[in-house]
Amino acid sequence: MNKIKLATVWLDGCSGCHMSFLDMDERLLELSSQFNLVYSPLVDFKDYPEMVDVALVEGAISSVEDEHKIQHIRKHTTLLVAMGDCAVTGNVPAMRNPFGPLPILERAYHENVSAQPQTPSVIVPALLEKVRPVHEFVSVDLYLPGCPPAADTFFTVITELLAGRIPDVASLTRFGA
Amino acid sequence: MSPAVDVKTLVIDGIDVSARADQTVLEVARENNIFIPTLCHLDGLSDVGACRLCLVEVKNSPKLFPACVLKVEEGMEVTTKSDRLLHYRQTILELLFAERNHVCSVCVTNNHCELQATAQSQGLTHVRLPYRSPRLGVDASNERFVADQNRCILCTRCVRVCDEIEGAHVWDVMGRGIDSMVITDLMQPWGESSCTRCGKCVNVCPTGALFDKTKVGSDHPKYPDFVPYLNMMREGR
Secondary structure, three states, rough: OOEEEEEEEEOOOOOOOHHHOOOOHHHHHHOOOEEEEEEEOOOOOOOOOOEEEEEEEEEEEHHHEEEEEHHHHHHOEEEEEEEEHHHHHHHHHHHHHOOOHHHHHHHHHHOOOOOOHHHHHOOOOOOOEEEHHHOOOOOOOOEOOOOOOOOHHHHHHHHHHHHHOOOOOOHHHOOOO | OOOOOHHHHHHOOOOEEEEOOOHHHHHHHOOOOOOOOOOOOOOOOOOOOOOOOOOEEEOOOOOOEEEEOOOOOOOEEEEEHHHHHHHHHHHHHHHHHHHHHOOOOHHHOOOHHHHHHHHHOOOOOOOOOOOOOOOOOOOOOOOOOEEHHHHOOOOOOOHHHHHHOOOOOOOEEOOOOOEEEEEOOOOOHHOOOOOOOOOOHHHHOOOOOOEEEEOOOOOOOOOOOOOHHHHHHHHHO
């Protein structure tokens, strides 16, 4: 039996969704016999594979790097899941939207810094004007709201996806759950 | 001898029901355990048809009607669930979420919010419209309560409970369209207004727009059930 190629991605989120994913605990062992984790912050593969069956994307799109990554992921993924409120709504990262990125950078790199305050301009990616949910950039096949979605929700959703079914997410979770 | 009651018979979702002539379709549906989603309606307050979530189909009319202000008629055939209605209800909810900054995860009313619960009951898992992310104020000038415009859906329950039940009419709506805001007095800070500090508006607010800042933590349930009870007591029933 061909195992499903599963990827998990961490964009602008707190990794709480990944923690909740791990909170499936021993049930992960049961599920992991059915998939190969081919790309994830939880494993050490550096490159996104040529084709992934299911990608769980945590986090909103906040920087040019996030935007680049999500376009690449979409091209190389069959079923893309927006995992958690940041990916689905923008959530906490998007709370900067009414102010724009500049006051945020000012606050972080100038107001609260005593030694050599300066806004980084190399290595770290430039912030987008507005933080947006994943589906404003690429098509999303399944939305999994929740901050974070509960471990039970993950278990039900992944079990259903592995069985080739699309779960009824609204009966399991909601914004802020 | 009791006065004669004018009884109407109608059909809601294929079920034959009877009602008093002065009842609304929403009242009769709920009496018969037929669920119609609402946000601006609250038992004990007048109805204004503001949120449009309770829209229903009536046979032989191309129009949709808000059930909360639709009076029953003899022989009426009402449909409360259809793909068309679900489409409109979801779109209304999406517009509400996109209009202001409803960040459920960090809201004091998370898990006690009628907007959040209604979105779930209507199967809404994401918002297709771009979020407006407006920059809106928070009025914390009242020593007990906070008004957070970011969470307001303009249901006007606060306006109606303050006017109809408390009799103070501190709350009202200012501006038009997207600029509409609930305000206290003539847009004075809440803490300097003629507010009686009764807290009725806070308990009827369906979202986290009005909340009690004297409560510790982020768990703020609301208790709007006092309104029909107060009305009943006042009418001496």
